[in-house]
Amino acid sequence: MDGAVLADPIMERLRKRHPAYSETAYLFILAALHFTIERAGEARHITGRELAEGCRDLAIERFGLMARSVLEYWGIRSTRDLGEIVFALVECGVLVKQEGDCVSDFEGVFCFDQVFEQNYPWCAAVRQPAQN
Template sequence: MQPTQFMDAVKSVISNGSKFDIGAYYFLKDALDFTVKRAMENNDGEHRHVTASELLYGFRDLALQEFGPMASTMMSEWGLETCSDIGNMVFQLIEEGAFGKQDSDTPEDFIDIFPLHETLAAPYRPSQPNTTLKASA
Protein backbone atom coordinates (compact mmCIF):
# COMPACT_ATOMS: atom_id res chain seq x y z
CA MET A 1 0.00 0.00 0.00
CA GLN A 2 1.23 3.45 -0.90
CA PRO A 3 1.76 5.89 1.99
CA THR A 4 -0.87 8.27 0.58
CA GLN A 5 -3.48 5.50 0.47
CA PHE A 6 -2.73 4.60 4.08
CA MET A 7 -2.95 8.26 5.14
CA ASP A 8 -6.31 8.58 3.37
CA ALA A 9 -7.58 5.45 5.11
CA VAL A 10 -6.50 6.78 8.51
CA LYS A 11 -8.08 10.17 7.83
CA SER A 12 -11.33 8.43 6.92
CA VAL A 13 -11.32 6.35 10.11
CA ILE A 14 -10.56 9.42 12.24
CA SER A 15 -13.25 11.50 10.53
CA ASN A 16 -15.78 8.75 11.27
CA GLY A 17 -15.23 9.32 14.99
CA SER A 18 -12.53 6.86 16.04
CA LYS A 19 -11.78 6.93 19.76
CA PHE A 20 -8.10 6.27 19.05
CA ASP A 21 -5.45 8.89 18.38
CA ILE A 22 -4.09 9.17 14.84
CA GLY A 23 -0.63 8.22 16.14
CA ALA A 24 -1.95 4.81 17.17
CA TYR A 25 -2.83 4.00 13.56
CA TYR A 26 0.60 4.95 12.27
CA PHE A 27 2.23 2.93 15.03
CA LEU A 28 -0.02 -0.02 14.15
CA LYS A 29 1.22 0.17 10.55
CA ASP A 30 4.82 0.18 11.81
CA ALA A 31 4.02 -2.78 14.08
CA LEU A 32 2.48 -4.69 11.18
CA ASP A 33 5.58 -4.04 9.04
CA PHE A 34 7.79 -5.10 11.97
CA THR A 35 5.77 -8.29 12.48
CA VAL A 36 5.66 -9.21 8.78
CA LYS A 37 9.43 -8.74 8.55
CA ARG A 38 9.96 -10.98 11.58
CA ALA A 39 7.60 -13.62 10.15
CA MET A 40 9.49 -13.56 6.84
CA GLU A 41 12.82 -14.01 8.62
CA ASN A 42 11.38 -17.08 10.35
CA ASN A 43 9.91 -18.38 7.08
CA ASP A 44 12.99 -18.42 4.80
CA GLY A 45 12.13 -14.98 3.43
CA GLU A 46 8.68 -16.06 2.23
CA HIS A 47 5.88 -13.55 2.74
CA ARG A 48 2.93 -14.92 4.69
CA HIS A 49 -0.15 -13.75 6.51
CA VAL A 50 0.40 -12.96 10.19
CA THR A 51 -2.14 -13.96 12.82
CA ALA A 52 -3.77 -11.63 15.32
CA SER A 53 -1.61 -13.10 18.06
CA GLU A 54 1.58 -12.57 16.05
CA LEU A 55 0.58 -8.99 15.30
CA LEU A 56 -0.17 -8.28 18.95
CA TYR A 57 3.17 -9.67 20.11
CA GLY A 58 4.91 -7.69 17.37
CA PHE A 59 3.01 -4.59 18.50
CA ARG A 60 4.14 -5.23 22.08
CA ASP A 61 7.76 -5.83 21.11
CA LEU A 62 7.95 -2.72 18.94
CA ALA A 63 6.28 -0.60 21.63
CA LEU A 64 8.84 -1.78 24.19
CA GLN A 65 11.67 -1.16 21.73
CA GLU A 66 10.45 2.32 20.73
CA PHE A 67 9.02 3.64 24.00
CA GLY A 68 10.68 1.57 26.72
CA PRO A 69 9.21 2.24 30.17
CA MET A 70 6.84 4.82 28.65
CA ALA A 71 5.13 2.27 26.36
CA SER A 72 2.11 1.81 28.61
CA THR A 73 1.72 5.56 29.02
CA MET A 74 1.92 6.06 25.26
CA MET A 75 -0.82 3.50 24.68
CA SER A 76 -3.04 5.29 27.21
CA GLU A 77 -2.39 8.61 25.47
CA TRP A 78 -3.52 7.03 22.20
CA GLY A 79 -6.67 5.56 23.80
CA LEU A 80 -5.49 1.94 23.72
CA GLU A 81 -6.42 -0.05 26.81
CA THR A 82 -6.76 -3.65 25.60
CA CYS A 83 -5.67 -5.96 22.81
CA SER A 84 -9.24 -5.71 21.54
CA ASP A 85 -8.65 -2.00 20.93
CA ILE A 86 -5.77 -2.90 18.63
CA GLY A 87 -8.03 -5.40 16.88
CA ASN A 88 -10.67 -2.69 16.44
CA MET A 89 -8.10 -0.47 14.73
CA VAL A 90 -7.02 -3.36 12.49
CA PHE A 91 -10.58 -4.00 11.37
CA GLN A 92 -11.26 -0.29 10.83
CA LEU A 93 -8.27 -0.25 8.47
CA ILE A 94 -9.44 -3.46 6.79
CA GLU A 95 -12.80 -1.80 6.11
CA GLU A 96 -10.96 1.13 4.51
CA GLY A 97 -8.90 -1.23 2.35
CA ALA A 98 -5.62 -0.32 4.05
CA PHE A 99 -5.04 -3.80 5.49
CA GLY A 100 -5.95 -7.21 4.15
CA LYS A 101 -7.39 -10.22 5.92
CA GLN A 102 -8.18 -13.87 5.45
CA ASP A 103 -11.76 -15.12 5.61
CA SER A 104 -11.01 -16.74 8.96
CA ASP A 105 -9.79 -13.48 10.58
CA THR A 106 -12.20 -11.89 13.05
CA PRO A 107 -12.07 -9.09 15.63
CA GLU A 108 -12.54 -11.77 18.30
CA ASP A 109 -9.05 -13.07 17.47
CA PHE A 110 -7.68 -10.07 19.38
CA ILE A 111 -9.61 -10.62 22.62
CA ASP A 112 -7.63 -11.33 25.81
CA ILE A 113 -4.35 -12.35 24.18
CA PHE A 114 -2.55 -10.56 27.03
CA PRO A 115 -3.25 -7.66 29.40
CA LEU A 116 -1.87 -4.75 27.37
CA HIS A 117 -0.71 -2.36 30.08
CA GLU A 118 0.57 -5.08 32.41
CA THR A 119 2.58 -6.62 29.58
CA LEU A 120 4.13 -3.28 28.64
CA ALA A 121 4.96 -2.33 32.23
CA ALA A 122 6.23 -5.71 33.48
CA PRO A 123 9.78 -5.54 32.06
CA TYR A 124 10.38 -2.31 33.96
CA ARG A 125 9.07 -3.29 37.37
CA PRO A 126 11.73 -3.82 39.99
CA SER A 127 12.32 -7.41 40.94
CA GLN A 128 11.57 -8.52 44.46
CA PRO A 129 14.61 -8.24 46.68
CA ASN A 130 15.82 -11.32 48.50
CA THR A 131 14.45 -10.76 51.99
CA THR A 132 15.89 -13.87 53.59
CA LEU A 133 18.88 -13.19 55.75
CA LYS A 134 21.81 -15.54 55.62
CA ALA A 135 22.88 -16.96 58.93
CA SER A 136 26.29 -15.72 59.91
CA ALA A 137 28.95 -18.37 60.17
Protein backbone atom coordinates in the same frame (compact mmCIF):
# COMPACT_ATOMS: atom_id res chain seq x y z
CA MET B 1 7.71 2.03 8.10
CA ASP B 2 8.78 5.08 10.07
CA GLY B 3 7.44 8.26 8.54
CA ALA B 4 4.45 6.43 7.04
CA VAL B 5 1.36 8.44 6.25
CA LEU B 6 -2.14 7.56 5.17
CA ALA B 7 -3.85 9.51 2.42
CA ASP B 8 -6.02 12.34 3.74
CA PRO B 9 -9.35 10.79 2.58
CA ILE B 10 -8.51 7.54 4.41
CA MET B 11 -7.47 9.33 7.57
CA GLU B 12 -10.61 11.46 7.44
CA ARG B 13 -12.77 8.30 7.22
CA LEU B 14 -10.90 6.77 10.15
CA ARG B 15 -11.31 9.92 12.24
CA LYS B 16 -15.05 10.04 11.57
CA ARG B 17 -15.80 6.35 12.07
CA HIS B 18 -13.38 5.63 14.92
CA PRO B 19 -12.72 8.85 16.84
CA ALA B 20 -11.47 6.99 19.93
CA TYR B 21 -8.08 6.35 18.32
CA SER B 22 -5.35 8.83 17.47
CA GLU B 23 -4.14 9.04 13.90
CA THR B 24 -0.77 7.91 15.19
CA ALA B 25 -2.32 4.66 16.45
CA TYR B 26 -3.11 3.61 12.88
CA LEU B 27 0.42 4.37 11.74
CA PHE B 28 1.82 2.45 14.70
CA ILE B 29 -0.25 -0.62 13.72
CA LEU B 30 1.18 -0.46 10.20
CA ALA B 31 4.71 -0.14 11.60
CA ALA B 32 4.05 -3.07 13.94
CA LEU B 33 2.79 -5.17 11.04
CA HIS B 34 5.99 -4.44 9.13
CA PHE B 35 8.03 -5.22 12.27
CA THR B 36 6.18 -8.52 12.78
CA ILE B 37 6.58 -9.61 9.15
CA GLU B 38 10.31 -8.82 9.26
CA ARG B 39 10.66 -10.79 12.47
CA ALA B 40 8.82 -13.73 10.88
CA GLY B 41 11.46 -13.74 8.15
CA GLU B 42 8.98 -14.05 5.31
CA ALA B 43 6.02 -12.21 3.85
CA ARG B 44 2.97 -14.18 4.97
CA HIS B 45 -0.35 -13.78 6.71
CA ILE B 46 0.08 -12.54 10.27
CA THR B 47 -2.48 -13.70 12.82
CA GLY B 48 -4.17 -11.40 15.29
CA ARG B 49 -2.14 -12.91 18.13
CA GLU B 50 1.13 -12.46 16.23
CA LEU B 51 0.33 -8.85 15.42
CA ALA B 52 -0.71 -8.07 19.00
CA GLU B 53 2.56 -9.55 20.25
CA GLY B 54 4.45 -7.59 17.60
CA CYS B 55 2.71 -4.39 18.76
CA ARG B 56 3.73 -5.16 22.33
CA ASP B 57 7.36 -5.81 21.40
CA LEU B 58 7.63 -2.77 19.14
CA ALA B 59 6.07 -0.52 21.78
CA ILE B 60 8.57 -1.74 24.38
CA GLU B 61 11.45 -1.37 21.93
CA ARG B 62 10.47 2.15 20.87
CA PHE B 63 9.02 3.61 24.05
CA GLY B 64 10.54 1.58 26.88
CA LEU B 65 8.93 2.21 30.24
CA MET B 66 6.58 4.73 28.61
CA ALA B 67 5.08 2.14 26.22
CA ARG B 68 1.77 1.76 28.03
CA SER B 69 1.38 5.52 28.49
CA VAL B 70 2.04 6.17 24.81
CA LEU B 71 -0.42 3.49 23.67
CA GLU B 72 -3.08 4.74 26.08
CA TYR B 73 -2.56 8.32 24.89
CA TRP B 74 -3.41 7.04 21.40
CA GLY B 75 -6.55 5.30 22.73
CA ILE B 76 -5.09 1.78 22.89
CA ARG B 77 -5.90 0.26 26.28
CA SER B 78 -6.19 -3.43 25.44
CA THR B 79 -5.35 -5.93 22.74
CA ARG B 80 -9.00 -5.64 21.62
CA ASP B 81 -8.23 -2.03 20.67
CA LEU B 82 -5.43 -3.29 18.44
CA GLY B 83 -7.96 -5.47 16.63
CA GLU B 84 -10.44 -2.61 16.32
CA ILE B 85 -7.73 -0.51 14.65
CA VAL B 86 -6.68 -3.34 12.33
CA PHE B 87 -10.26 -3.91 11.20
CA ALA B 88 -10.83 -0.18 10.74
CA LEU B 89 -7.84 -0.30 8.36
CA VAL B 90 -9.37 -3.34 6.65
CA GLU B 91 -12.68 -1.48 6.29
CA CYS B 92 -10.83 1.40 4.58
CA GLY B 93 -9.00 -0.95 2.22
CA VAL B 94 -5.55 -0.31 3.70
CA LEU B 95 -5.20 -3.90 4.95
CA VAL B 96 -6.79 -7.14 3.84
CA LYS B 97 -8.03 -10.00 5.94
CA GLN B 98 -8.30 -13.69 5.32
CA GLU B 99 -11.49 -15.65 5.72
CA GLY B 100 -11.97 -16.37 9.39
CA ASP B 101 -10.00 -13.35 10.63
CA CYS B 102 -11.98 -11.30 13.14
CA VAL B 103 -11.58 -8.65 15.80
CA SER B 104 -11.96 -11.27 18.53
CA ASP B 105 -8.62 -12.79 17.42
CA PHE B 106 -7.06 -9.89 19.32
CA GLU B 107 -9.20 -10.31 22.45
CA GLY B 108 -7.20 -11.04 25.62
CA VAL B 109 -3.89 -11.80 23.93
CA PHE B 110 -2.15 -10.19 26.88
CA CYS B 111 -2.96 -7.93 29.80
CA PHE B 112 -1.48 -4.42 29.64
CA ASP B 113 -0.92 -4.40 33.42
CA GLN B 114 1.17 -7.55 33.27
CA VAL B 115 3.15 -6.81 30.11
CA PHE B 116 3.88 -3.13 30.59
CA GLU B 117 4.15 -3.03 34.38
CA GLN B 118 4.28 -6.24 36.42
CA ASN B 119 6.37 -8.32 33.99
CA TYR B 120 8.22 -5.50 32.28
CA PRO B 121 11.77 -6.75 31.55
CA TRP B 122 13.47 -4.08 33.68
CA CYS B 123 10.98 -3.84 36.54
CA ALA B 124 12.82 -6.42 38.64
CA ALA B 125 15.95 -4.27 38.59
CA VAL B 126 13.98 -1.15 39.47
CA ARG B 127 12.02 -2.77 42.33
CA GLN B 128 14.88 -4.59 44.08
CA PRO B 129 15.88 -2.98 47.38
CA ALA B 130 19.46 -1.83 47.72
CA GLN B 131 21.83 -4.39 49.28
CA ASN B 132 24.09 -3.23 52.13
